[in-house]
Amino acid sequence: MAGLTVPDARDSLRxxxxxxRDVSKSFGGTHALEGVSLSVGRGSIHALVGENGAGKSTLGxxxxxxxxxxxxxxxxDGEPVRFHSPRDAIAKGVILxxxxxxxxxxxxxxxxxxLGVEPSAAGFQDRRELRRKYAELAASVGFxxxxxxxxxxxxxxxxxxxxxxxxxxxxxxxxxMDEPAAALSRPDVAALHEVIRRLARxxxxxxxxxxFLNEVLELADEVTILRDGRLVQTVPAAGQTxxxxxxxxxxxxxxxxxxxxxxxxxxxxxxLSVRGLRAPGVADVSFDLRAGEILGMAGLVGAGRTExxxxxxxxxxxxxxxxxxxxxxxxAAVTGxxxxxxxxxxxxxxxxxxxxxxxxxxxxxxxVSLSTLAAMSTAGLVRRRTERRTVREALARVxxxxxxxxxPAAALSxxxxxxxxxxxxxxxxxxxxIADEPTRGVDVGxxxxxYELLASLTDSGLGVLLISSxxxxxxxxxxxxxxxxxxxxxxxxxxxxxxxxAILGAAFGATERGA
Amino acid sequence: MSQPQAATPAPEKPGSAGKQxxxxxxxxxxxxxxxxxxxxEGGIVYPFVLLFIxxxxxxxxxxxxxxxxxxxxxxxxxxxxxxxxxxxxxxAGGIDLSVGATYALCEVIATxxxxxxxxxxxxxxxxxxxxxxxxxxxxxxxxxxxNSLIATLAxxxxxxxxxxxxxxxxxxxxxxxxxxxxxARTQFLDVTTxxxxxxxxxxxxxxxxxxxxxxRYMYAAGSNAEAARLAGVRVQWIRLVxxxxxxxxxxxxxxxxxxxxxSASSANGGTALTxxxxxxxxxxxxxxxxxxGAIWRTVVGVLFIALIGNGFTLLGWNPLYEQITLGIIxxxxxxxxxxxxxxxx
Numbered sequence: 001m002a003g004l005t006v007p008d009a010r011d012s013l014r015x016x017x018x019x020x021r022d023v024s025k026s027f028g029g030t031h032a033l034e035g036v037s038l039s040v041g042r043g044s045i046h047a048l049v050g051e052n053g054a055g056k057s058t059l060g061x062x063x064x065x066x067x068x069x070x071x072x073x074x075x076x077d078g079e080p081v082r083f084h085s086p087r088d089a090i091a092k093g094v095i096l097x098x099x100x101x102x103x104x105x106x107x108x109x110x111x112x113x114x115l116g117v118e119p120s121a122a123g124f125q126d127r128r129e130l131r132r133k134y135a136e137l138a139a140s141v142g143f144x145x146x147x148x149x150x151x152x153x154x155x156x157x158x159x160x161x162x163x164x165x166x167x168x169x170x171x172x173x174x175x176x177m178d179e180p181a182a183a184l185s186r187p188d189v190a191a192l193h194e195v196i197r198r199l200a201r202x203x204x205x206x207x208x209x210x211x212f213l214n215e216v217l218e219l220a221d222e223v224t225i226l227r228d229g230r231l232v233q234t235v236p237a238a239g240q241t242x243x244x245x246x247x248x249x250x251x252x253x254x255x256x257x258x259x260x261x262x263x264x265x266x267x268x269x270x271x272l273s274v275r276g277l278r279a280p281g282v283a284d285v286s287f288d289l290r291a292g293e294i295l296g297m298a299g300l301v302g303a304g305r306t307e308x309x310x311x312x313x314x315x316x317x318x319x320x321x322x323x324x325x326x327x328x329x330x331x332a333a334v335t336g337x338x339x340x341x342x343x344x345x346x347x348x349x350x351x352x353x354x355x356x357x358x359x360x361x362x363x364x365x366x367x368v369s370l371s372t373l374a375a376m377s378t379a380g381l382v383r384r385r386t387e388r389r390t391v392r393e394a395l396a397r398v399x400x401x402x403x404x405x406x407x408p409a410a411a412l413s414x415x416x417x418x419x420x421x422x423x424x425x426x427x428x429x430x431x432x433x434i435a436d437e438p439t440r441g442v443d444v445g446x447x448x449x450x451y452e453l454l455a456s457l458t459d460s461g462l463g464v465l466l467i468s469s470x471x472x473x474x475x476x477x478x479x480x481x482x483x484x485x486x487x488x489x490x491x492x493x494x495x496x497x498x499x500x501x502a503i504l505g506a507a508f509g510a511t512e513r514g515a
Numbered sequence: 516m517s518q519p520q521a522a523t524p525a526p527e528k529p530g531s532a533g534k535q536x537x538x539x540x541x542x543x544x545x546x547x548x549x550x551x552x553x554x555x556e557g558g559i560v561y562p563f564v565l566l567f568i569x570x571x572x573x574x575x576x577x578x579x580x581x582x583x584x585x586x587x588x589x590x591x592x593x594x595x596x597x598x599x600x601x602x603x604x605x606x607a608g609g610i611d612l613s614v615g616a617t618y619a620l621c622e623v624i625a626t627x628x629x630x631x632x633x634x635x636x637x638x639x640x641x642x643x644x645x646x647x648x649x650x651x652x653x654x655x656x657x658x659x660x661x662n663s664l665i666a667t668l669a670x671x672x673x674x675x676x677x678x679x680x681x682x683x684x685x686x687x688x689x690x691x692x693x694x695x696x697x698x699a700r701t702q703f704l705d706v707t708t709x710x711x712x713x714x715x716x717x718x719x720x721x722x723x724x725x726x727x728x729x730x731r732y733m734y735a736a737g738s739n740a741e742a743a744r745l746a747g748v749r750v751q752w753i754r755l756v757x758x759x760x761x762x763x764x765x766x767x768x769x770x771x772x773x774x775x776x777x778s779a780s781s782a783n784g785g786t787a788l789t790x791x792x793x794x795x796x797x798x799x800x801x802x803x804x805x806x807x808g809a810i811w812r813t814v815v816g817v818l819f820i821a822l823i824g825n826g827f828t829l830l831g832w833n834p835l836y837e838q839i840t841l842g843i844i845x846x847x848x849x850x851x852x853x854x855x856x857x858x859x860x
Binding site: 313315337338339342348350355356357358359360361362366369370371373374377380381382384424 | 722726727728729731732734735738739741742743744745746747748749806807
């Protein structure tokens with residue numbers, strides 16, 4: 001596959017272009033990168049791979065000046081540089097093309113490409129000059145893209161071309177691409193690959209952040225594998241296979257931070273039954289969840305995990321299929337709105353606590369009682385003493401210490417904010433609890449507390465659907481695992497089949513079974 | 516500018532200097548935040564008390580005498596009622612620019628009916644019309660998802676037009692309907708019924724906002740609509756309710772004023788009233804971005820602006836400067852809110 005290029009020869013010919021020496025970066029308390037060193041040859045395609053949260057995107061962003069490293073050095077052409085912003089990086093010829101494209105939909109393609117560096121005469125845009133320069137630039141890379149088309153009307157693949165042209169017109173020598181193929185259809189992916197190869201042939205260095213291993217093998221000259229923020233190895237792509245890359249991404253023994261798992265009794269009733277669910281981002285998902293069970297849902301970012309959760313909770317529209325929840329001796333269908341789902345006994349702790357969970361500027365007390373106000377009021381008037389007592393008890397149950405219930409939720413730590421959402425949900429006495437990334441961005445102590453809380457909830461007969469990008473967490477907590485890929489359940493794993501290799505294999509689509 | 520610095524092989528010095536600078540900056544920021552936090556908590560109360568004391572010293576009993584203070588309250592009745600309801604709209608995440616127009620439409624309806632019919636029925640009909648107008652505003656902004664600023668701006672033109680159609684552009688005079696005059700002018704314990712009505716409405720709305728489930732939902736809807744929805748709050752419904760209350764309050768304000776002077780005109784109220792109301796709410800400290808504020812704040816804010824006007828009158832100053840003063844105070848209030856939000860995130 002990679003036989004078309006001879007990376008070693010080219011590297012020695014043109015030398016090292018980008019080099020990182022012992023780079024570390026942490027966000028809050030978590031280490032995103034620790035002591036990473038690597039070098040990228042001029043005109044080569046260098047891929048960064050790893051699991052979710054392995055640090056590959058962070059590394060790409062450090063190269064492009066979005067983040068500054070906490071320690072360590074970045075060298076461009078052997079010269080140490082210190083980028084304070086993407087602007088600094090652009091001045092040195094390093095440009096990031098992010099996953100979320102940054103085009104202005106209402107401007108034309110050419111205007112987007114030259115945005116900020118428009119040819120102008122006396123403050124007015126020189127349209128003829130703009131057209132001429134655009135045509136010249138597009139021809140130089142062989143793009144056939146109408147410069148006068150409105151950028152917003154283009155397909156994603158063509159919008160990506162706009163970003164690439166924009167990078168080139170700012171004389172980019174290094175282009176960092178973060179998951180460029182994630183939003184593309186198959187023919188568009190092929191076209192994109194051709195573009196990337198052409199860029200490299202013309203001497204542009206490409207750093208490719210991707211979780212598509214086949215793409216990496218097809219394009220890259222060299223591959224750097226990251227795990228938990230550390231560099232595992234940098235190898236020529238030529239000798240690698242998807243399996244060998246996967247093997248390098250795995251590893252690491254399970255730490256004993258997880259509470260003991262009580263087996264689900266064989267006769268435990270089904271509390272949540274999902275059949276043929278179709279919704280935005282969800283294509284035909286069916287599964288059962290039983291009382292006392294933690295069902296893990298794994299998969300890559302964008303595989304449809306959150307979409308399943310939101311469809312079950314009716315936070316998103318549902319096209320077809322049924323969701324039924326245990327009620328009394330039978331099952332009741334969940335229809336309508338989140339409000340109705342809550343009434344049926346389904347509670348969800350959303351993916352983003354700040355955007356979808358909390359009223360950040362309102363007091364802790366109001367945040368906790370929000371979903372249960374009716375139970376603590378008389379004729380619409382909130383009984384404040386009852387509210388205070390209930391909130392205090394609920395917060396004690398989820399182990400939030402400190403009495404300040406009048407402080408705004410924003411003043412709490414990430415871990416306590418997350419627990420606050422648990423407290424709010426538990427006040428509704430749920431039958432099914434969906435927890436979407438409940439430990440994202442919380443410290444180790446709070447993580448352990450949340451694990452223990454989840455375990456104790458299942459002891460009392462709750463069914464938990466746990467969505468997590470942390471495979472270790474899934475392995476340590478879940479009784480059974482669904483692996484999502486492309487909006488479908490790619491694999492269902494239970495018992496001894498639940499291994500990191502099996503989960504990652506299904507998530508990356510390397511193994512054909514179940515697909 | 517930082518380019519040559521960045522390219523030097525020894526970036527240690529600028530790095531450490533930057534760190535030191537950051538820590539000093541942090542200390543400064545913390546203190547400023549504390550100060551701002553406290554200033555915001557008390558907010559408009561301090562300037563209000565200060566202004567009151569200054570006027571009391573300067574003009575003596577002419578200012579703090581019962582006659583003058585009760586006169587201010589009576590005159591501000593309509594504004595206070597409308598602003599109290601408007602506070603709910605803002606807190607729930609909307610804005611109602613049509614209150615001035617609704618005020619005119621409903622006073623015209625009630626006054627016309629009072630000339631020939633039962634004044635009580637006329638008042639009830641006028642208020643119901645206001646609630647209806649508000650509900651329509653609510654439906655437009657929630658179910659048709661049109662930004663409330665634009666939706667109520669547009670509806671205010673329609674409402675004003677409707678009022679002018681009813682009056683034919685003339686002043687509606689009800690000098691013979693003395694029963695209608697009793698609604699605002701009756702004195703009870705030296706205080707007009709207009710002021711009593713205002714006090715009752717403001718207290719009820721205050722309790723609804725601060726003590727009831729509906730009030731909590733208003734704060735939640737304006738604070739984070741998506742989080743509120745996922746927590747089971749019917750965000751659209753609660754916003755619609757605030758618009759209906761706002762419409763009803765605008766109607767009541769208009770009818771009180773019409774009853775006081777026994778006449779009504781489609782040219783009354785309008786944008787001048789709308790902006791006075793909004794200024795009072797914002798000066799009081801309720802955020803135009805929703806989720807923050809209180810009705811007592813609005814009461815203080817409206818009365819603060821009224822005191823400025825009263826002061827200008829008592830001191831015989833050029834009223835043109837009053838407008839300028841008001842504008843500056845409004846800017847300070849909104850700027851303070853934006854600033855405190857900036858530090859909170």
